[in-house]
Amino acid sequence: MFVAGPVFVAYSCKAYSRVVDGAMDRYERLRRAEAFADGHHFPVDAVDMPEAIDIVRAAAASRSGWKLILARCAPVRRRRQA
Numbered sequence: 001m002f003v004a005g006p007v008f009v010a011y012s013c014k015a016y017s018r019v020v021d022g023a024m025d026r027y028e029r030l031r032r033a034e035a036f037a038d039g040h041h042f043p044v045d046a047v048d049m050p051e052a053i054d055i056v057r058a059a060a061a062s063r064s065g066w067k068l069i070l071a072r073c074a075p076v077r078r079r080r081q082a
Helices: 006-019 026-039 049-061 064-072
Strands: none
Touching: 006 026, 006 049, 006 064, 026 049, 049 064
16 A cells, blocks of 8 residues: 655645646646656655656546545554454
8 A cells, every 4th residue: 555755745736736727627637637647757756756647647537636635645544453
């Protein structure tokens, strides 16, 4: 299971904000997400680019992309043993 750190979450949110900024519809969000995937790299090594690209693509295809990013980057909760 992928565990996202705060730097990864911040960069993923920034990438998604650039995808949705000015996009008029879902198709434009998807086009912008593909453009991000084709040529963008974050300036730090702490970001797993394939995972960030996957998250941004999924968020662009979703109606509630921010919620999807938060869900995918949330820490895994473990159940307590009784």
